[in-house]
Amino acid sequence: MNAEPILQVENLTKLYAAGKGCEAVSFDLYPGEVLGIVGESGSGKSTLLNCLSARLAPDEGDIHYLTRAAERVNLYALSESRQRHLQRTEWGIVHQHPRDGLRMGVSAGANIGERLMATGQRHYGNLRDTAQSWMSDVELDIARIDDKPTTYSGGMQQRLQIARNLVTHPRLVFMDEPTGGLDVSVQARLLDLLRQLVTEMNLAVVIVTHDLAVARLLAQRLIVMRHGRVVETGLTDQVLDDPQHAYTQLLVSSVLTS
Amino acid sequence: MNPQTIREGYNFAYLDEQTKRMIRRALLKAVAIPGYQVPFGGREMPMPYGWGTGGMQVTAAVIGQNDCLKVIDQGADDTTNAVSIRAFFRDLTGVKTTERTEEATLIQTRHRIPEKPLQAGQVLVYQVPIPEPLRFIEPSEVETRKMHALEDYGVMHIKLYEDIAQFGHIATAYAYPVLVNGRYVMDPSPIPKFDNPKMDNSPALQLFGAGREKRIYAIPPYTDVKSLDFEDHPFEVQTWKQCCAICGSTESFLDEVIMDDQGAHEFICSDTDYCRERMASQEMPV
Ligand SMILES: [Zn+2]
Numbered sequence: 020m021n022a023e024p025i026l027q028v029e030n031l032t033k034l035y036a037a038g039k040g041c042e043a044v045s046f047d048l049y050p051g052e053v054l055g056i057v058g059e060s061g062s063g064k065s066t067l068l069n070c071l072s073a074r075l076a077p078d079e080g081d082i083h084y085l086t087r088a089a090e091r092v093n094l095y096a097l098s099e100s101r102q103r104h105l106q107r108t109e110w111g112i113v114h115q116h117p118r119d120g121l122r123m124g125v126s127a128g129a130n131i132g133e134r135l136m137a138t139g140q141r142h143y144g145n146l147r148d149t150a151q152s153w154m155s156d157v158e159l160d161i162a163r164i165d166d167k168p169t170t171y172s173g174g175m176q177q178r179l180q181i182a183r184n185l186v187t188h189p190r191l192v193f194m195d196e197p198t199g200g201l202d203v204s205v206q207a208r209l210l211d212l213l214r215q216l217v218t219e220m221n222l223a224v225v226i227v228t229h230d231l232a233v234a235r236l237l238a239q240r241l242i243v244m245r246h247g248r249v250v251e252t253g254l255t256d257q258v259l260d261d262p263q264h265a266y267t268q269l270l271v272s273s274v275l276t277s
Numbered sequence: 278m279n280p281q282t283i284r285e286g287y288n289f290a291y292l293d294e295q296t297k298r299m300i301r302r303a304l305l306k307a308v309a310i311p312g313y314q315v316p317f318g319g320r321e322m323p324m325p326y327g328w329g330t331g332g333m334q335v336t337a338a339v340i341g342q343n344d345c346l347k348v349i350d351q352g353a354d355d356t357t358n359a360v361s362i363r364a365f366f367r368d369l370t371g372v373k374t375t376e377r378t379e380e381a382t383l384i385q386t387r388h389r390i391p392e393k394p395l396q397a398g399q400v401l402v403y404q405v406p407i408p409e410p411l412r413f414i415e416p417s418e419v420e421t422r423k424m425h426a427l428e429d430y431g432v433m434h435i436k437l438y439e440d441i442a443q444f445g446h447i448a449t450a451y452a453y454p455v456l457v458n459g460r461y462v463m464d465p466s467p468i469p470k471f472d473n474p475k476m477d478n479s480p481a482l483q484l485f486g487a488g489r490e491k492r493i494y495a496i497p498p499y500t501d502v503k504s505l506d507f508e509d510h511p512f513e514v515q516t517w518k519q520c521c522a523i524c525g526s527t528e529s530f531l532d533e534v535i536m537d538d539q540g541a542h543e544f545i546c547s548d549t550d551y552c553r554e555r556m557a558s559q560e561m562p563v
Pocket residue numbers: 521522523524525526529545546551552553555
């Protein structure tokens with residue numbers, strides 16, 4: 020693990036009301052590291068993810084990101100244009116609902132090619148080759164390249180969303196319940212795929228999930244949130260096997276009993 | 278110009294002076310930022326069905342007593358719409374009108390650019406139904422304005438990509454998107470892509486008016502206008518195997534016309550003035 024964190028979060032606060040949002044969150048994320056943010060719905064984990072990915076300006080606190088060019092930037096001091104550029108070149112954002120992260124009205128190939136076109140690639144044949152190669156990487160049938168995502172199953176849509184994000188070889192990927200809403204067997208295969216891609220591409224990932232099984236499988240480190248605040252952090256196995264905070268203990272036991 | 282020729286009870290060119298000034302301010306801004314859509318507080322205009330008011334408002338705001346006006350609809354001077362708009366401005370301004378491209382100082386058009394190259398000093402006013410080139414993929418006005426501001430134009434090539442994936446070539450034939458002055462992506466209104474190259478570095482001033490959406494945009498003289506494309510699928514204009522059945526032109530934009538009940542068809546110039554002039558020059562004794 021490199022010494023320099025790729026993401027430094029200090030005292031991040033975004034509150035809609037008392038206890039609603041996220042409050043005083045701090046952590047460092049290192050290149051290639053997968054950080055899980057767990058908690059129930061309403062715990063503020065989605066608000067936190069939106070702040071981290073430059074989609075929601077915080078009320079207080081700072082986020083510093085180390086760019087590919089080794090420049091340390093204060094995220095919310097950047098122009099919106101620069102933020103968008105980071106989002107589509109150095110980052111990925113995988114939404115829980117594929118319709119939020121895909122263009123449902125255009126083909127799978129165009130969905131994968133969009134980021135490349137946005138960053139200036141102007142060769143149709145190359146775009147096509149890249150799209151096909153990514154489709155096979157995420158185990159989609161390349162014969163479906165010209166089909167619209169509306170004709171895909173939920174699991175296939177999620178694979179397509181992942182390909183669309185990874186095509187620019189991002190360094191940091193934000194995931195919001197990426198396996199939520201999928202059948203258990205589909206979920207397991209998708210998790211395997213994610214784990215493999217994360218390792219191969221040495222991705223830093225912030226993954227928000229309410230599912231501790233997903234967290235255990237993907238994340239090396241966990242942040243447990245409740246009412247907008249961090250109640251416990253630590254290595255995943257440590258947090259899940261020997262929870263210290265009463266709330267974490269409750270979370271873990273409710274998984275075990277369900 | 279003879280003041281008696283203006284219809285009584287109406288202001289010159291129909292619009293009141295305050296409205297014209299407001300439109301002219303929007304036009305000045307549009308000329309200063311080529312390809313940028315300037316919002317303006319549009320007015321209602323009496324108009325033929327199927328003809329929007331944006332172009333007419335622009336024409337009414339810029340027309341002067343010494344102008345010579347030409348009006349074309351799909352290239353023709355003699356359609357019902359073209360005839361009635363020409364009559365409208367003649368009645369309400371008293372300016373000269375013409376069907377000849379080179380005589381006109383001001384050309385109001387819908388869906389074509391004349392074949393005869395425009396000259397410095399001429400003004401071409403386009404009627405625009407949908408000004409926003411990003412609308413097909415992004416319904417939100419707030420978001421499209423942001424996309425323009427940030428030059429976030431990746432989606433424009435999606436449309437062309439989809440064309441090639443589906444048809445093997447870029448099938449978009451009308452309202453083909455362009456990049457103006459290396460900065461703003463612009464919808465050139467539903468002209469055929471055949472006309473796109475005429476916009477590039479034209480000596481004439483090109484003004485675009487969208488009435489319903491209340492937007493004005495412009496291409497100043499001698500501005501770069503590039504049609505979007507791919508390296509391995511470069512921009513191409515329409516071509517025909519036929520020549521014009523009337524004048525024999527192989528260089529103009531041709532319309533297919535049905536000649537009889539048996540479905541026989543021919544191709545003729547869409548630009549009626551261009552076709553007529555070619556015929557006249559062929560008939561002249563050598
Ligand atoms: Zn002809």
